[in-house]
Amino acid sequence: MFARSLAALALVVATLLLSSAAHAEEHVVLWHSYRGDEERALASVVHTFEVRHPGVSVEVLTIPFEAYAAKIQAAVPHGNGPDLFIQAHQWIGAYLAEHLVEPVGAAFPDEDVAAFDAVAVKAVTHEGARYGVPLANKCVALYVNEDLVESDHATLEELTRAAAPRLPAGGYPLAYSADNSYYHAPFLHAFGGRLVDDAGTFAFDGPEAASSLAFVRSLMAHGTIPEEPSGALVKELFVSGRAAAVIDGPWLMADLGAHVKVRYRVTPLPKLAATGLLLRPLLTVEAVFETRAGAARPIVAELGRWLGSAEAGLTRAREGQQVVPRPALWADPSLASLANLRAFARAASSAEPMSTASGMQAAWEPANQALKKVLRGDQEPEAALQEARHRWEDATRPLPPRASPTPLLVLLGAGCLALAFVLVTRARDPRFRREVRASLPAYAYVTHAALVVLALVVFPLAAGALTSLFAGTREAPRYVGLANYVGIVTARGGALLGHGSFYLTLLVTVLWTAVNVFFHVSIGLVLGLALSRPTLRLRAFYRVLLILPWAVPSYVTALAWKGMFQRQFGAVNALLRLLGAEPVSWFSHFSTAFAANVATNVWLGFPFMMVVVLGALTSIPKDVLEAADVDGATRGQRFRLVTLPLLGPVLLPAVVLGAVWTFNMFNVVFLVSGGEPDGTTDILVSEAYRWAFTRDNQYGYAAAYAVLIFLLLAGGSRFFGRRLTAEGAA
């Protein structure tokens, strides 16, 4: 009896234990930045995994590409990151430097290696360890319009020659983003050159690179390829049947989707007859990485291995249109209809994996600038490439030597002592004590604001400012004292007003601010006054129309403006042609590129000023204006002598802040001109941004820029605004 009940009890306990084991939710977090079909295919594959592993839940999070890298760098070191994340292989170098990833181990065991494309395996391998499970290959290939080009051609030249007679008016035999180094790489490789060498050093120079540039320049000169070819333009030319062939990646296929009427096929890039070598594109391998938190858990490795498996790969290829780097997979009958995707798989196996070295990241900007200058005809290839090399060397030069922190600590200590001394002497002063006591009621009104601003505005800024004394990665920062500042202020040893120097950029920034603020305030004032006429018809209608530029997110509208300034197809040049003027190549000269930036920013900014003026006008007592009327003032006098002086103090804070914000308005410059031509329209803050994100992640250097900007603005506002700030802003 007793034994039986004991057995029953044991059974109950065992069942409880087992069931709790089955329900012990294992939670796995996976981050990615996929969209559309790729996102859906990933979700479906993850769902299958969950079904097969009861008790395991996988949280899949889409993060916008723009914020992806920053988010991973913020979250992973503090244990808030995912277990796995999908990213392009060329980030391995940077992630290893910051200890963000671990070898994937069991997710990609030795026995799996043979099934993957050797190029992809090589791409995710770093010093003998594999850091990612390859999921998809991305490289460019040739999209051919089948109505214009019937058969395959062995060389690019043959193809363009065959296509030329059948093209419609205004058509091009070939179109691709020629002014982007990523797209230029196949040409560079066909001439025997490289962007960076095995050691990660800039290699986009020498006779091979120069010949590749001269070759593309002649393509453009002969009308074989279009000018200022943005990705969107390339797509449109192809869709409308005005490009016989385009060079682009698999993303174009997803983009074309079902709406497109043009009949096309994809082939790997052919040979270049000029050299007899293959046009080998750069290869990016999207792989799933494991963070430290993830690497410790077997279930994470299992998920990683599953994502790369043949079965999951089949789904990702079929539903997500991914170029899965498993050669055997493409023999599967269910993929038989995906001939274009298969062509990408073939293209990838002869592609050149992008270097994971940090020098690669720093190579894009100088390489693109050289490319653009040569294609615009501003400079000869040799000279442009030599300059590009100098810029790369400048951006990647060794870190400044470690400095002793003693001077800083002594200075800090002295500062604290001095502050304490001042406080103590003042606290003993009875008058000051009386004043403080009298101020106590006021503090009740301001304390919470002070706390919030101190914690969430001042603290992050101070932390940023402190970074300016360091160099190197976040993981292993090196205290370098004022070396970053010295570098900036001495223009890194170059000419003080030379290309990209602090002083030249400062001049551009001041001009930028002055012009913008002038237009913002004058347009805002005129429109505000016009709208404030009480007898005006359609007032509400105008008001809503005029607020629109502020209402629509600027990250979209700034890009619409950029499109309007496109040389061949932009609306601004269409207007110029209508007026009988010559079309302008807006982004090839400083003055026109600057004007394009200003036009965009004025458009974005005037509604804000207008609203502020409208608000401020309400604060003018009506009786004052009536009194002026009674005194016989004309409208002009009334505006000049009554409205403007009364408006001034209310408008001033908005104008001062508007000037400060314009000084630091990074979005417009970045999205519209992008610093074109040759970085001349960059302002200080976009220069700082480049140091932080495109030139070798030199956060310390960028922070020094930020502190200098701050000092300039603080000094400037005191200099210009002693009287103004006394009344208005401060």
Add this chain to the structure above:
Amino acid sequence: MKRLEALVAHVLLVTASAFAVYPLLWVITLALSPAGPGAEARLLPIVSAPSLDNFRTVVGWNQSGESWLFAHQLMNSLVVSLATAFVAIAVATPAAYALARFPFVGAKGGLRALLATQMFPTVASAVPLYLLLDALHLLDSRAGLVLVYASTAVPFAIFQLRGSFLAIPVDIEEAAMVDGASRARAFFLVVLPAARPAIAVTALFAFMSAWNEFILAATLLSRKTAYTLPVVIQSYVQEQSTAWGPFAAGAILVSVPVMALFYVAQRQLVSGLTQGGVKG
């Protein structure tokens, strides 16, 4: 004379409206063309075969569950932005009032410091903010995001409101206080109503600063259901290609509530005008 002036005003406003609207027509064209816009040098943005497919894609019409997600994210955006405007105004108004009316120790320095915070460019300030919210256990929460947005809007709000408080004659609140109202009562019943237009402008500003922001939102939030709309829209931008159609459609959807809000807020702006401001 009056007629001529009105004509001039209309011509001016029509020109300005055309300037304001024209680039948006291109955005609308993008949003309505499923295959993207044609590559012709055109002056007028015309859609050859308009379709709402891009809007359906953004809203997730075709997939079950996705529209619900979109509605949820729209709700997040609304809640976060309205809360930001509310918190920013609630924090800034008393401070601005004190700075306008009381000469207290540290007032000048405080104002100067406040202005200074606006001068420091925020290149890569996401990481310190991330650490801070992590320490406060406010990561991945609406409250944390609202706090961050509101605090960035507070300095401007204080300046703007202080300016309008300065423009309100001291006599009206003193009159109220002579009549027996406490200072707080005078502030709530006399000063605040008079400053209503400025408060509306400032609230709109705070709302906008939260409404369109995506970098911080994407960095600080880690759940799909917590995302705000700009984060969702921004994910149509990829490294090599941008899905222009859905991107533009999303931008238009995002701006509709702002226009509605402005339509409501502008009554506040007008009422101040027609009531003759602060005659009291």
